[in-house]
Amino acid sequence: KQEVTQIPAALSVPEGENLVLNCSFTDSAIYNLQWFRQDPGKGLTSLLLIQSSQREQTSGRLNASLDKSSGRSTLYIAASQPGDSATYLCAVLSGANSKLTFGKGITLSVRP
Amino acid sequence: NAGVTQTPKFQVLKTGQSMTLQCAQDMNHNSMYWYRQDPGMGLRLIYYSASEGTTDKGEVPNGYNVSRLNKREFSLRLESAAPSQTSVYFCASSDLAGQETQYFGPGTRLLVL
Numbered sequence: 001k002q003e004v005t006q007i008p009a010a011l012s013v014p015e016g017e018n019l020v021l022n023c024s025f026t027d028s029a030i031y032n033l034q035w036f037r038q039d040p041g042k043g044l045t046s047l048l049l050i051q052s053s054q055r056e057q058t059s060g061r062l063n064a065s066l067d068k069s070s071g072r073s074t075l076y077i078a079a080s081q082p083g084d085s086a087t088y089l090c091a092v093l094s095g096a097n098s099k100l101t102f103g104k105g106i107t108l109s110v111r112p
Numbered sequence: 113n114a115g116v117t118q119t120p121k122f123q124v125l126k127t128g129q130s131m132t133l134q135c136a137q138d139m140n141h142n143s144m145y146w147y148r149q150d151p152g153m154g155l156r157l158i159y160y161s162a163s164e165g166t167t168d169k170g171e172v173p174n175g176y177n178v179s180r181l182n183k184r185e186f187s188l189r190l191e192s193a194a195p196s197q198t199s200v201y202f203c204a205s206s207d208l209a210g211q212e213t214q215y216f217g218p219g220t221r222l223l224v225l
Contacts, residue, residue, distance in 0.1 A: 043116075044202070046214070089154075099171075100145075100157065102155040
C-alpha cells in the first residue's frame with residue numbers, strides 16, 4: 001500500500017526566505033506526483049505535476065523535483081511571501097487503478 | 113467556465129438522515145472523484161468514476177453510494193448518516209483517469225449530530 005509522508009506538519013519562516021518542502025513515498029512505481037495548495041476553508045489547487053519520467057517542473061517561483069528511485073520529492077519556493085501561507089499537499093498516482101494517495105500536508109506560514 | 117462546483121456548501125444532519133451531495137464539472141472531463149478530508153487523516157478517496165457509466169470503490173466506500181448521472185455530474189449519497197461521516201467532502205475531475213492533474217471543487221462541510 002502506497003504511503004505518502006510530509007514532514008514537518010507545520011513550518012513558519014520570515015518573508016523572503018527560500019524554503020524546501022519535503023515529500024516521501026513508499027512505493028516508487030508511480031505514474032506521477034503532484035503538489036497542491038490548499039487555503040483555509042477552500043479546495044485544492046494544483047501547483048505542479050511531475051510525470052514519472054521527469055526530474056523536475058517549474059512554475060514561477062516554484063520548482064518541484066522528483067527522485068523516484070529514492071521515493072522523494074521536494075517543492076522549492078523562492079523568495080517566500082506572506083501570500084504563500086497555505087497548506088501544501090503532495091500526492092502520488094500509483095497502483096493498478098491509478099489512485100492518488102495524498103500526504104497530510106505541510107502548513108506554511110510566512111511572516112511579514 | 114466554473115470548473116468544479118459542489119452543492120451544498122455546508123450541511124447539518126441528524127444521525128440516520130440521508131442526503132445527496134452534488135458535483136458538476138464543465139471541463140468535459142472523463143473522470144470524477146469523491147474524497148473526504150479529516151484532520152490528521154488527510155484526503156481519502158471514497159469513490160471514483162473513470163468514465164461515464166462506470167463507478168468504483170476507493171479507500172473508504174462504506175456508508176456511501178454514488179451515481180454518475182452523465183458526463184458532467186457525479187453525486188455522493190449518504191443513506192443513513194453517522195457522526196463518523198462528519199467531514200469535508202471534495203469532488204474532483206480529470207481528463208484522463210489519473211493521467212493528468214485533478215481539479216477540485218470548493219468542498220462541502222458536513223456535520224452529523
